[in-house]
Amino acid sequence: MNWKKTKTLLIFVFILVNIMLVFTYIDKVKKSNINDIGKENAVNFHQEGIEIPDKLPSVKNVKMQLVTARSFDFTNFAKSHSDVTRTKSGEAAKGNLSDEIDVGNDQYSDLKSYIQKNVYKGDDYELSKIDDNEVTFEQTYNNYPIMDNVKARLKFKVDSDGKTSSYTQTAMKSIKPSNGANNDKKQVNSAKKAIEQLYFNRYLKRNDEVRNARLGYYTVVEEPNVQVLQANWEIKVNHKGKITTYYVEAASNNPKINKKD
Structure with missing residues (x-):
């Protein structure tokens, strides 16, 4: 048995094992950071003094797209x-x-x-x-x-x-999906995420009450006889006794918000 070669082989294997352990550790740290970021972005409405409904509509497996209508x-x-x-x-x-x-x-x-x-x-x-x-x-x-x-x-x-x-x-x-290559159905964001967008954009303040949230179609383009409708969350907020309605794009990563007094 060539002890010198065996020793070299063992050292090489040891180095490989350590490299694998390092990469495993880095991967775990990255996943941990992603989870931490998600937790940081989740708003604790109770802590912020904002009341939201206990039960919000479920949108599991709900996908929607732009539609046109006359x-x-x-x-x-x-x-x-x-x-x-x-x-x-x-x-x-x-x-x-x-x-x-x-x-x-x-x-x-x-x-x-x-x-x-x-x-x-x-x-x-x-x-x-x-x-x-x-x-x-x-x-x-x-x-x-x-x-x-x-x-x-x-x-x-x-x-x-x-x-x-x-x-x-x-x-x-004649309500039907709009023409266009980029009009695939997209997963709808949860009602809670839509409410969080109102908070992040400073539409929600302490002591506000979110009365309800419902999913539907909202007009984004209107011509005399034709309209383009988009999936939106309609969210009603009670602020100091005044009800304000917001429409939040429901299938966008950077949703636009429309305010209706």
Whole structure:
């Protein structure tokens, strides 16, 4: 046995083992730093004195993309429905109910039934807002609302006795993914991340309360008859008794924020 060669081989193996250990250690340090950065970026809202909902909508495996839509012309629909008239441009319809519907005491089952049977594409609308003199529904696409859009809305006027007998409607048609090579579906960021963006951009202050967050489509480009809609989080914030609505891009690493007072 050549002891000198064996000794040299053992030293070489020892050096290789040490090199592997060094690289393993560096890799662990890098992963640890990444985890630490993630923890640092996560906002402790309770510690910051900001209240957010205990339960936020889940977006696991939810992917969305830009879509385009056109305004619907109610001219032909009005011709075939005696209780519906259209506006001069045809982009809105006014309907009269043959029998009043009682919407007092939060009873909306009869109203929803009427919408499904009598309103143009009634199944595509969902309840959005309730006021003393108005009940508002929003049009949806793929089960997500088209938010804050006067061209995709259904409103019922409520009289002082809590009954409604008329409505106005606008609608979008030909809703489909926008053309373009860079319009692949993207994973939607969580509602909490969207709320954190408000905090990082100083829209959220101590003692603020985030009332709710919902995912939907928000108009980013608007032409006379065509709109481009993008996935956004709608977040309502109570600041000193005043409610402010924010729209945060939902599938962007550097989301744009729109503020609506």
